[in-house]
């Protein structure tokens with residue numbers, strides 16, 4: 001079989017019909033971009049999601065389900081049902097299997113962003129991605145009672161800079177009416193973007209949280225009992241309780257043992273969870289919809305391939321003369337059929353190539369914006385094995401689809417006499 | 425069906441006859457009576473003029489000679505080979521190697537330049553490539569020149585050629601690589617008298633150089649005397 005001839009004829013024929021075929025190629029390109037993009041984003045989002053927290057071996061909170069604990073400590077979604085007493089937290093510190101502890105105290109908000117009360121241990125031990133630490137883009141981690149560190153998006157959204165004064169609100173919610181106006185905080189630092197919920201939160205010291213709640217024991221400020229910042233600093237600002245704690249275990253092998261002991265802690269009912277396990281469970285629940293999304297895009301690609309076959313079939317009428325000429329010159333019906341398969345294949349390969357280009361360009365263009373606006377960290381990377389497989393499936397499907405016009409052309413050119421060409 | 429054959433040069437030759445038909449009939453579908461053809465022998469290098477009313481089976485005979493279809497009855501030999509004894513793939517090969525075809529019109533592959541159209545047989549058949557003197561491109565050039573196709577249009581779109589030029593490019597394609605037989609099915613019916621005469625003169629002249637036989641279909645009786653042999657097909661009485 002004269003493959004070289006078939007290829008050169010196909011290329012010439014495609015080029016000749018480029019105006020008609022440009023549109024189907026565009027459709028095909030877009031649908032392949034969609035398919036590839038969805039699969040790519042899926043992997044990236046999952047990766048970024050499961051890498052929201054790294055390096056932490058256990059998360060400890062008051063007794064609750066693991067999803068709930070994960071959601072409010074890491075994703076700042078929902079609320080803790082109960083607190084951990086400060087004594088219990090101190091008690092954990094004495095456990096020498098535990099390497100480090102990061103206290104987390106939740107409850108207040110700043111313009112809809114969670115306020116996280118913690119210590120400098122947070123900056124030291126909170127890791128994300130493949131163990132990347134949290135870094136300050138500007139300024140320094142808080143040292144004073146009334147200093148606050150802003151997540152990247154909080155700062156960019158409200159255009160804050162180091163040195164700005166911010167007033168925290170009591171409780172959660174975007175439009176809280178009870179603000180801690182008497183005790184404003186000064187921005188001491190702004191974190192670099194991480195693509196995790198860290199970007200959406202603000203960080204203050206445990207003492208700072210304690211200080212702004214003096215006189216707020218009933219949930220609102222009681223006149224006469226609140227204090228000025230200066231007075232507050234004089235007080236003992238040790239908290240009574242915290243919401244949760246991140247735990248680093250000295251020897252990883254002991255993690256399960258520590259988890260079991262914490263779950264059976266005698267002082268008060270505690271829950272200790274493995275963040276990785278909880279994250280994958282959460283992903284299993286959330287991940288369902290994108291399987292559906294992927295299935296839909298597979299159908300989109302199939303639809304455009306069928307569209308391509310339809311175009312090729314309708315072009316077939318125009319091509320009868322040309323095929324009669326080729327047949328008369330000695331081309332076999334197989335060569336004629338092969339022309340259709342090769343044309344379909346080449347078009348799809350062009351579309352795949354274009355889709356890769358469009359996809360790469362799209363990701364490069366959109367990724368800074370995604371990180372800024374949605375805190376999604378999507379980086380350009382080489383395609384994974386699965387993605388190549390999906391991409392390779394497209395030309396394969398195209399070859400199958402092209403068999404339709406090809407077989408039709410093969411059958412009719414077998415039966416066609418020379419004279420036939422005259423009648424078109 | 426009644427037929428008349430005029431044989432002007434019956435001298436036998438050492439090389440095989442270009443055509444030999446005996447009792448050939450072909451039936452397109454069983455509801456119709458078969459098309460029956462008179463017995464014909466065409467010596468190598470002789471030209472046959474084929475005439476007959478519409479529907480008398482002229483184009484069908486061309487398909488038979490080209491090996492696109494095989495006779496349902498009788499014996500048909502082209503260049504000493506019985507086409508019916510070949511597989512369909514072998515017949516395609518045989519056609520590529522030994523036969524050039526010119527249609528009534530729209531003879532050219534629209535997406536190939538005149539040059540590439542002419543060279544096409546040499547890409548489909550190794551024999552034609554080997555026989556192209558000295559090579560496909562050079563022979564294509566000299567054929568295009570001989571047929572009066574202006575050089576500046578050789579590499580442009582074939583759609584820019586006039587109908588007469590298109591037919592001459594088709595003649596060049598039929599002639600390249602020295603095939604033994606050219607089948608021309610009403611190649612001049614779309615041409616004016618001037619163009620027609622020029623076309624036939626050139627075709628027969630170039631064919632004679634290669635000792636190539638031409639089977640020429642036309643309604644135009646006035647052309648008949650330029651051919652060695654004539655065959656008149658009669659409309660079947662159905």
Ligand SMILES: Nc1ncnc2c1ncn2[C@@H]1O[C@H](COP(=O)(O)OP(=O)(O)OP(=O)(O)O)[C@@H](O)[C@H]1O
Nearest residue numbers: 417419420452453477478479480481482483484485
């Ligand atoms: N591919 C085909 N399938 C079925 N029947 C066909 C086919 N080609 C030709 N026929 C029939 O065979 C008969 C002869 O047709 P053919 O084309 O050979 O005539 P023709 O002499 O070339 O006519 P014209 O001068 O109009 O070109 C006609 O009755 C036609 O209907």
Ligand SMILES: [Mg+2]
Nearest residue numbers: 419422482483
């Ligand atoms: Mg005809």
